Amino acid sequence: MAIEVLKERYSSRIREVVLGATPEQGGTRTHTITIGGDSTLPFLHFEGEVPHRPVVAVEVLDRVPEWSPTLTKYYEDVLDDPAAWAKKAVEQYAADLIYLKLQSADPELGDSSPEQCARTVKDVLGAVGVPLIVVGSGNEEKDNQVLPAVAEAAAGENLLLGIATQDNYKTLTAACMVHKHNIIAQSPIDINICKQLNILISEMNLPLDRIVIDTSIGALGYGIEYSYSIMERTRLGGLTGDKMLGMPVFCNVGYEVGRTKEFNAGVAEFPGWGPQEERGIVWEAMTATALLQAGGHIVVMRHPEAIKLVKKNIDAMMQKNGF
Amino acid sequence: MGLTGLEIYKHLPKKNCGKCGPPTCLAFAMSLAAGKASLDSCPDVTDAAKEALGAASAPPIAAIKFGFGDYVNKLGEETVIFRHEKTFVNPTSVVVEIPDTLRGAQLDEKMADVNFVFERVGLQYNLNGVAIRNVSGDAETFAEAARLVTEKTRHGLVLISEDVAVMERALADVSRRVPLLYAATADNYEKMIELGKKHSCPVVVRGNGLDATAQLVGKVTAQGCKNLVLDTGNRDLSQTLADYTMIRRLAIKRKFRPLGYPIIAFTTASDPREEMMEASVFVAKYASVVVVKTSKREHLLSLLALRGNIYTDPQKPIQVEPKIYEVGQVTPASPVYVTTNFSLTYFSVEGEVQASRVPAYILPVETDGTSVLTAWAAGKYTADKIAEFIKSSGIADRVQHREVVLPGYVAVLSGKLQEASGWKVVVGPREASGIPAFAKGRYTQGVPA
Numbered sequence: 001m002a003i004e005v006l007k008e009r010y011s012s013r014i015r016e017v018v019l020g021a022t023p024e025q026g027g028t029r030t031h032t033i034t035i036g037g038d039s040t041l042p043f044l045h046f047e048g049e050v051p052h053r054p055v056v057a058v059e060v061l062d063r064v065p066e067w068s069p070t071l072t073k074y075y076e077d078v079l080d081d082p083a084a085w086a087k088k089a090v091e092q093y094a095a096d097l098i099y100l101k102l103q104s105a106d107p108e109l110g111d112s113s114p115e116q117c118a119r120t121v122k123d124v125l126g127a128v129g130v131p132l133i134v135v136g137s138g139n140e141e142k143d144n145q146v147l148p149a150v151a152e153a154a155a156g157e158n159l160l161l162g163i164a165t166q167d168n169y170k171t172l173t174a175a176c177m178v179h180k181h182n183i184i185a186q187s188p189i190d191i192n193i194c195k196q197l198n199i200l201i202s203e204m205n206l207p208l209d210r211i212v213i214d215t216s217i218g219a220l221g222y223g224i225e226y227s228y229s230i231m232e233r234t235r236l237g238g239l240t241g242d243k244m245l246g247m248p249v250f251c252n253v254g255y256e257v258g259r260t261k262e263f264n265a266g267v268a269e270f271p272g273w274g275p276q277e278e279r280g281i282v283w284e285a286m287t288a289t290a291l292l293q294a295g296g297h298i299v300v301m302r303h304p305e306a307i308k309l310v311k312k313n314i315d316a317m318m319q320k321n322g323f
Numbered sequence: 324m325g326l327t328g329l330e331i332y333k334h335l336p337k338k339n340c341g342k343c344g345p346p347t348c349l350a351f352a353m354s355l356a357a358g359k360a361s362l363d364s365c366p367d368v369t370d371a372a373k374e375a376l377g378a379a380s381a382p383p384i385a386a387i388k389f390g391f392g393d394y395v396n397k398l399g400e401e402t403v404i405f406r407h408e409k410t411f412v413n414p415t416s417v418v419v420e421i422p423d424t425l426r427g428a429q430l431d432e433k434m435a436d437v438n439f440v441f442e443r444v445g446l447q448y449n450l451n452g453v454a455i456r457n458v459s460g461d462a463e464t465f466a467e468a469a470r471l472v473t474e475k476t477r478h479g480l481v482l483i484s485e486d487v488a489v490m491e492r493a494l495a496d497v498s499r500r501v502p503l504l505y506a507a508t509a510d511n512y513e514k515m516i517e518l519g520k521k522h523s524c525p526v527v528v529r530g531n532g533l534d535a536t537a538q539l540v541g542k543v544t545a546q547g548c549k550n551l552v553l554d555t556g557n558r559d560l561s562q563t564l565a566d567y568t569m570i571r572r573l574a575i576k577r578k579f580r581p582l583g584y585p586i587i588a589f590t591t592a593s594d595p596r597e598e599m600m601e602a603s604v605f606v607a608k609y610a611s612v613v614v615v616k617t618s619k620r621e622h623l624l625s626l627l628a629l630r631g632n633i634y635t636d637p638q639k640p641i642q643v644e645p646k647i648y649e650v651g652q653v654t655p656a657s658p659v660y661v662t663t664n665f666s667l668t669y670f671s672v673e674g675e676v677q678a679s680r681v682p683a684y685i686l687p688v689e690t691d692g693t694s695v696l697t698a699w700a701a702g703k704y705t706a707d708k709i710a711e712f713i714k715s716s717g718i719a720d721r722v723q724h725r726e727v728v729l730p731g732y733v734a735v736l737s738g739k740l741q742e743a744s745g746w747k748v749v750v751g752p753r754e755a756s757g758i759p760a761f762a763k764g765r766y767t768q769g770v771p772a
Contacts (some may be wrong), residue, residue, distance in 0.1 A: 003537045005573070044565060220629055221632065222667060225632040225637070236405075274620030279625070282599050286603045290633075293607045309596055313600045316561060317604075
């Protein structure tokens with residue numbers, strides 16, 4: 001006598017967001033990527049639909065980064081050329097998307113002009129066929145000049161632009177509206193601020209299916225559990241009818257892991273942690289796999305070996321399951 | 324207890340003898356319901372009543388133990404599906420598998436790995452056991468492996484053999500260590516369960532899929548054994564997620580007893596990095612025991628950190644005691660850094676102060692274990708509170724100067740803090756990682772008096 005399994009039925013789905021645009025759609029991408037659409041919790045294929053697999057975006061900067069040699073060695077001939085870097089990330093490291101951070105726009109890290117940044121974005125668009133995520137330097141004042149310029153220069157490409165926060169969202173939202181891009185709405189591990197920001201953005205008439213949520217993440221060992229639980233609550237909210245939580249979720253894994261000792265410290269400093277590179281690869285990959293279990297749709301990553309591991313994990317989790 | 328006083332009263336002898344303390348059985352029942360009495364106080368309660376009352380208050384996932392003494396592994400006792408509903412209870416036991424043929428230097432190396440204690444951010448992580456697989460097919464080899472392992476580690480044991488005679492031979496030598504027996508299957512369960520009962524060891528029940536496993540559990544409990552752990556027999560990663568989710572759901576939402584037991588999961592990948600990815604899914608999603616093959620530090624550090632993170636009680640962030648901490652050989656001229664008592668925050672600062680090679684004092688203000696920004700946003704990290712702690716900590720007696728470093732993210736507090744404390748406030752870096760450069764820039768000669 002078979003046991004009676006318990007399948008949950010939810011009243012709503014996570015919204016689908018389309019990234020990129022093909023020539024027919026007004027862009028230059030070889031294909032678009034759709035995220036979201038889940039009608040249940042992560043990977044529970046037996047009781048609902050997981051129509052789109054989570055995707056891995058590979059990080060590209062518009063200046064040479066101060067990253068660990070265990071990482072930069074994989075990008076050594078391209079670190080000073082964002083277009084070549086993006087091309088390598090796609091062709092050699094199987095990036096699903098490129099995440100381009102315009103870090104040089106920071107007044108203290110190069111102070112690139114909005115025009116230069118827009119050119120960089122065009123260069124990267126020209127180098128790869130995958131959809132593009134573009135974020136500013138983090139300096140709000142400067143980004144409010146840079147991102148509108150980027151949005152305009154890349155009109156038609158249906159970028160994912162970031163980031164918008166509760167205190168700084170109007171300029172970016174307007175740019176996304178006018179030039180038809182998607183927006184990353186970031187909150188500080190606070191579900192109420194997450195909802196509030198999405199309300200504010202949608203009150204400016206940006207459609208809800210152009211919003212991607214960034215709950216902010218902590219790396220493994222540095223607060224991941226806060227993000228993990230916020231993301232589970234966000235997913236459950238979205239599935240049970242909360243319109244302001246029903247967006248796909250973005251996780252900036254590479255950056256957060258890249259700040260940790262576990263990724264950067266040599267084995268001489270911490271002999272009990274094992275060799276640095278191997279340890280760092282697993283630390284980055286596991287940050288991503290854990291957050292995928294909590295409902296992440298996009299993970300931004302850096303180390304090619306970690307990228308491989310995560311993509312393989314996604315392949316495995318996207319296999320059907322049932323009773 | 325979970326039941327109401329009246330529901331409990333139905334099972335009591337109703338003699339009103341007063342031997343339990345309260346004058347009537349009803350009064351006793353009320354005390355029991357409030358968790359203020361123990362059923363043991365009643366000398367006349369029947370076994371059936373004990374069973375019924377025990378079962379009703381038992382957690383949805385049974386409490387199962389293996390190993391002994393300080394190294395016992397507690398499994399199960401889980402009550403929620405999502406950690407944010409309350410908390411997960413018993414952190415996943417991570418167990419390293421070895422073949423029963425491993426000997427000599429290789430065995431010693433493995434055992435050193437098993438006994439290793441990892442340290443990071445003020446925490447210690449350790450592995451929880453060794454699983455010995457009977458690859459030799461030989462009872463003496465298996466028993467010898469078990470003996471050797473018990474000599475070289477105090478951690479838990481999982482004995483892997485479906486041959487009852489082989490298992491029995493090993494148990495003759497190591498049963499006092501209460502190993503977890505793997506496994507009882509449709510083909511061997513009657514004898515394997517008897518063996519488990521005889522030695523008071525928990526047994527893993529494995530069926531071919533979730534259904535078959537539940538049915539086998541039914542047969543096993545009919546045989547009088549509830550000291551069980553579950554293996555659904557599936558090894559496909561996606562399917563195991565579905566299985567373990569369903570077990571947790573049915574146990575909690577439907578109180579479905581045949582699946583109300585802890586889960587044991589096995590990694591299958593031959594690549595140790597991929598093993599760790601599989602294991603991360605098991606740790607996040609409900610496994611009570613995860614058996615892995617790699618024992619290398621560079622792999623397990625991540626897994627043990629994840630386990631610690633997922634099993635942290637969301638209501639109780641790890642905190643350090645608010646007091647003066649010294650880093651390095653401090654002097655009365657050493658700088659003083661103010662921070663919060665959230666463990667991660669404190670240890671990030673401590674690590675960076677160490678790296679700066681400028682000995683210093685750290686003052687972690689009590690903020691209920693929240694970080695600088697969170698505490699500030701919540702009104703727990705105010706100028707007055709910091710000033711008060713500076714005063715009550717007694718740091719004024721340890722340093723000749725009157726200068727404190729404030730975390731850069733709350734620079735806005737510096738004016739008020741200076742006023743409230745009377746100390747000079749220097750705004751430090753926003754991130755702990757900025758401390759070495761900051762200290763070298765300002766404090767290589769100590770703080771001027």
